[in-house]
Amino acid sequence: MPGRPLTKAFRNKTRLEAFSDGVFAIAITLLVIEIAVPQHAGSHLLDELVRERPVYLAYFIAFMSIGIVWIEHSALTEALDHVSEGFLRLNLLLLLLVGFLPYPARVMQEYLSLVDTEHGGERTAVAFFGIILFLMSLMLIVLGRFAEREGLFGDDAGEERQEDNRVKYQLAPSLIFYGVATVLGFIQPYVGLVLYFLIGMYLILPIRTVRRWLGRKG
Amino acid sequence: MPGRPLTKAFRNKTRLEAFSDGVFAIAITLLVIEIAVPQHAGSHLLDELVRERPVYLAYFIAFMSIGIVWIEHSALTEALDHVSEGFLRLNLLLLLLVGFLPYPARVMQEYLSLVDTEHGGERTAVAFFGIILFLMSLMLIVLGRFAEREGLFGDDAGEERQEDNRVKYQLAPSLIFYGVATVLGFIQPYVGLVLYFLIGMYLILPIRTVRRWLGRKG
Amino acid sequence: MPGRPLTKAFRNKTRLEAFSDGVFAIAITLLVIEIAVPQHAGSHLLDELVRERPVYLAYFIAFMSIGIVWIEHSALTEALDHVSEGFLRLNLLLLLLVGFLPYPARVMQEYLSLVDTEHGGERTAVAFFGIILFLMSLMLIVLGRFAEREGLFGDDAGEERQEDNRVKYQLAPSLIFYGVATVLGFIQPYVGLVLYFLIGMYLILPIRTVRRWLGRKG
Amino acid sequence: MPGRPLTKAFRNKTRLEAFSDGVFAIAITLLVIEIAVPQHAGSHLLDELVRERPVYLAYFIAFMSIGIVWIEHSALTEALDHVSEGFLRLNLLLLLLVGFLPYPARVMQEYLSLVDTEHGGERTAVAFFGIILFLMSLMLIVLGRFAEREGLFGDDAGEERQEDNRVKYQLAPSLIFYGVATVLGFIQPYVGLVLYFLIGMYLILPIRTVRRWLGRKG
Numbered sequence: 059m060p061g062r063p064l065t066k067a068f069r070n071k072t073r074l075e076a077f078s079d080g081v082f083a084i085a086i087t088l089l090v091i092e093i094a095v096p097q098h099a100g101s102h103l104l105d106e107l108v109r110e111r112p113v114y115l116a117y118f119i120a121f122m123s124i125g126i127v128w129i130e131h132s133a134l135t136e137a138l139d140h141v142s143e144g145f146l147r148l149n150l151l152l153l154l155l156v157g158f159l160p161y162p163a164r165v166m167q168e169y170l171s172l173v174d175t176e177h178g179g180e181r182t183a184v185a186f187f188g189i190i191l192f193l194m195s196l197m198l199i200v201l202g203r204f205a206e207r208e209g210l211f212g213d214d215a216g217e218e219r220q221e222d223n224r225v226k227y228q229l230a231p232s233l234i235f236y237g238v239a240t241v242l243g244f245i246q247p248y249v250g251l252v253l254y255f256l257i258g259m260y261l262i263l264p265i266r267t268v269r270r271w272l273g274r275k276g
Numbered sequence: 277m278p279g280r281p282l283t284k285a286f287r288n289k290t291r292l293e294a295f296s297d298g299v300f301a302i303a304i305t306l307l308v309i310e311i312a313v314p315q316h317a318g319s320h321l322l323d324e325l326v327r328e329r330p331v332y333l334a335y336f337i338a339f340m341s342i343g344i345v346w347i348e349h350s351a352l353t354e355a356l357d358h359v360s361e362g363f364l365r366l367n368l369l370l371l372l373l374v375g376f377l378p379y380p381a382r383v384m385q386e387y388l389s390l391v392d393t394e395h396g397g398e399r400t401a402v403a404f405f406g407i408i409l410f411l412m413s414l415m416l417i418v419l420g421r422f423a424e425r426e427g428l429f430g431d432d433a434g435e436e437r438q439e440d441n442r443v444k445y446q447l448a449p450s451l452i453f454y455g456v457a458t459v460l461g462f463i464q465p466y467v468g469l470v471l472y473f474l475i476g477m478y479l480i481l482p483i484r485t486v487r488r489w490l491g492r493k494g
Numbered sequence: 495m496p497g498r499p500l501t502k503a504f505r506n507k508t509r510l511e512a513f514s515d516g517v518f519a520i521a522i523t524l525l526v527i528e529i530a531v532p533q534h535a536g537s538h539l540l541d542e543l544v545r546e547r548p549v550y551l552a553y554f555i556a557f558m559s560i561g562i563v564w565i566e567h568s569a570l571t572e573a574l575d576h577v578s579e580g581f582l583r584l585n586l587l588l589l590l591l592v593g594f595l596p597y598p599a600r601v602m603q604e605y606l607s608l609v610d611t612e613h614g615g616e617r618t619a620v621a622f623f624g625i626i627l628f629l630m631s632l633m634l635i636v637l638g639r640f641a642e643r644e645g646l647f648g649d650d651a652g653e654e655r656q657e658d659n660r661v662k663y664q665l666a667p668s669l670i671f672y673g674v675a676t677v678l679g680f681i682q683p684y685v686g687l688v689l690y691f692l693i694g695m696y697l698i699l700p701i702r703t704v705r706r707w708l709g710r711k712g
Numbered sequence: 713m714p715g716r717p718l719t720k721a722f723r724n725k726t727r728l729e730a731f732s733d734g735v736f737a738i739a740i741t742l743l744v745i746e747i748a749v750p751q752h753a754g755s756h757l758l759d760e761l762v763r764e765r766p767v768y769l770a771y772f773i774a775f776m777s778i779g780i781v782w783i784e785h786s787a788l789t790e791a792l793d794h795v796s797e798g799f800l801r802l803n804l805l806l807l808l809l810v811g812f813l814p815y816p817a818r819v820m821q822e823y824l825s826l827v828d829t830e831h832g833g834e835r836t837a838v839a840f841f842g843i844i845l846f847l848m849s850l851m852l853i854v855l856g857r858f859a860e861r862e863g864l865f866g867d868d869a870g871e872e873r874q875e876d877n878r879v880k881y882q883l884a885p886s887l888i889f890y891g892v893a894t895v896l897g898f899i900q901p902y903v904g905l906v907l908y909f910l911i912g913m914y915l916i917l918p919i920r921t922v923r924r925w926l927g928r929k930g
Contacts, residue, residue, distance in 0.1 A: 076297045085308075150340070302523040303523050364568075371561070375525070619757060
């Protein structure tokens with residue numbers, strides 16, 4: 059690769075990454091703009107902010123979910139040697155889901171936040187959010203398999219292939235996790251919420267790194 | 277090109293791509309923020325979400341339309357050897373349309389979504405959206421022709437020239453398609469909407485890739 | 495330069511450009527989200543959209559103004575050999591103005607759009623917008639001079655120095671233009687608006703390119 | 713480094729920078745969209761705009777605070793030789809805070825702006841904002857230390873190590889500053905606000921550069 063740094067295929071990939079990074083970055087940053095500022099709270103502002111706990115939790119979960127998909131997407135495209143037009147288009151379907159996630163996140167914030175709302179919408183809100191997370195994980199796997207069939211990973215099968223397998227096999231459990239969490243969330247919304255949180259923490263915590271780090275110290 | 281990776285002209289192009297990618301990515305991601313969250317739906321949230329069907333369709337169509345223009349724009353600038361200041365300025369006019377699309381998309385969402393609205397605005401809304409799509413396709417062709425006249429494609433006429441032709445000739449039909457869909461949309465809004473959807477699906481589905489893929493299997 | 499493509503200084507510049515491009519792209523794309531969708535217009539939607547003419551004009555002017563500053567900023571950083579931390583910080587002040595422009599643009603849209611508003615705010619709105627444009631032009635010149643004094647343009651004084659001069663001398667008139675337009679806009683808002691439009695058209699139209707192009711044909 | 717410009721590690725870092733730049737750029741540009749346009753001010757528009765002084769100050773402070781963290785983050789990743797997956801994840805936590813900052817900024821704008829509001833919320837608003845600034849500074853230091861332990865700075869310890877130390881030692885005071893400002897802000901909100909402003913000015917003004925520049929003149 060170093061020998062032909064700016065071949066057609068490579069540039070193409072650069073552009074795909076730039077556009078995808080843009081969509082991921084915007085979707086993840088838009089999550090904040092719908093958190094409502096307490097109105098006319100006066101000296102009760104602190105209480106009002108504390109009461110918004112579930113909204114912050116929903117924000118945290120949505121942020122981490124998009125962040126994880128970005129890391130996985132980053133690992134996948136990193137392993138690619140080049141991209142095809144078909145890949146660009148499938149990637150667009152993944153970005154459609156990423157760009158859409160702020161909507162179920164907002165629905166969830168709305169139906170978990172209002173203390174004075176009539177109850178009943180939480181189940182739908184939590185399950186709706188879970189379905190989009192599930193589809194995002196699914197599309198990542200589809201992208202990985204498409205790249206493999208199209209031979210986009212190039213010839214040097216060593217490290218790259220490993221990445222590919224990683225995407226294929228590591229994501230499969232997250233697919234099952236999100237499926238289960240969605241179904242449980244529809245039955246018991248707060249159970250679903252806690253599961254999304256735990257999946258997020260499991261995927262985000264650099265467990266191996268931390269263990270290695272601790273090991274070096276001990 | 278590999279011999280002089282960071283010449284003046286090339287860097288210039290990089291910057292154009294980065295800025296354009298930014299505008300495309302933001303416009304495509306902003307589409308979601310105007311989808312209204314059903315208020316006080318309580319346990320009827322699911323019904324309310326299902327009733328928003330046309331809004332999701334409008335979102336899907338707008339997302340795919342911007343996505344396709346991004347792919348075409350990406351193919352065009354990929355084929356360029358360098359850019360001129362005139363190209364930067366014409367490109368700005370294309371980005372003006374891309375950045376504006378969320379507005380007709382919102383108008384369309386508004387006039388297709390509200391079940392309880394007085395009818396009559398759908399025709400205008402669908403045609404308004406179509407006109408911007410038409411102008412976006414037109415500007416892409418203008419950009420391609422400008423690049424050709426200015427000699428921005430460089431000397432190695434092989435693959436690059438092919439890309440140029442692709443932009444010129446493949447886009448011409450999409451121009452006609454969007455023109456027809458806009459006119460029909462003004463007469464029968466849902467016909468226009470279905471046409472935008474079909475044009476989007478036709479342009480987004482990696483038909484040749486899928487066929488090749490299936491062929492390899494069979 | 496080609497000999498040391500990824501030196502410290504160069505990478506630094508790349509990062510500055512990426513961040514600046516992001517802010518420019520977002521500011522320019524945010525302009526659209528505040529254009530109000532006519533509510534309950536029913537079959538009068540077309541009339542309502544046509545009545546929003548001054549809002550579209552304000553959008554166009556704001557878009558082109560940011561676009562032009564982006565082109566100038568792009569030309570300036572292109573000419574740089576490397577950047578210093580002082581340059582990063584001054585650049586942040588320019589981005590502060592770029593990121594702020596959507597606010598006066600919104601104020602202008604609000605006070606030019608509402609047909610049924612009590613009049614009187616147009617003058618302030620148009621002048622407020624002009625002041626920010628004026629400051630943006632000023633900051634660009636300050637950035638250019640700072641870069642020159644700090645010796646950021648490198649040694650190969652040929653083309654780069656030319657760019658530097660271009661930024662210094664071509665922007666000076668635009669500074670005067672915007673100053674005059676702001677003052678006139680405070681006296682006669684629509685005169686100011688037309689002047690912003692004309693300055694924008696003058697700066698955006700690739701005049702020399704078009705002339706050269708026409709000349710080649712004739 | 714110049715010898716292997718596109719190794720695995722380097723590309724990875726590029727992607728991290730692009731995504732981070734995106735989040736920083738969006739968060740910093742989103743700050744403007746919540747500044748309310750005075751409604752129906754008519755010919756009193758100028759007075760109304762002037763009355764919004766504290767809102768502009770809050771905008772300025774928030775913009776500069778994110779800008780400074782961007783410069784520090786930029787200096788840190790610049791000094792890195794490569795990144796690890798653990799670093800990507802910790803970085804995501806920093807971006808979570810960056811992406812969240814527009815919310816406390818909005819709360820602060822709301823509770824400092826409304827002249828006719830019942831008072832009492834300013835203290836909480838100013839302290840809330842300060843806590844997030846404090847956590848952002850903290851996360852930057854954590855990121856720097858993590859990078860050092862993981863050996864991400866590479867072997868050429870000269871300039872890079874210096875950068876690392878700069879991040880470690882220069883940021884420590886800003887951590888203390890923000891901590892003190894937050895506590896004081898909770899007691900006397902406007903004192904806190906002035907302190908955020910002074911910290912911002914101190915960090916943003918290219919003091920050494922200006923001194924060197926003046927010295928060259930004298």
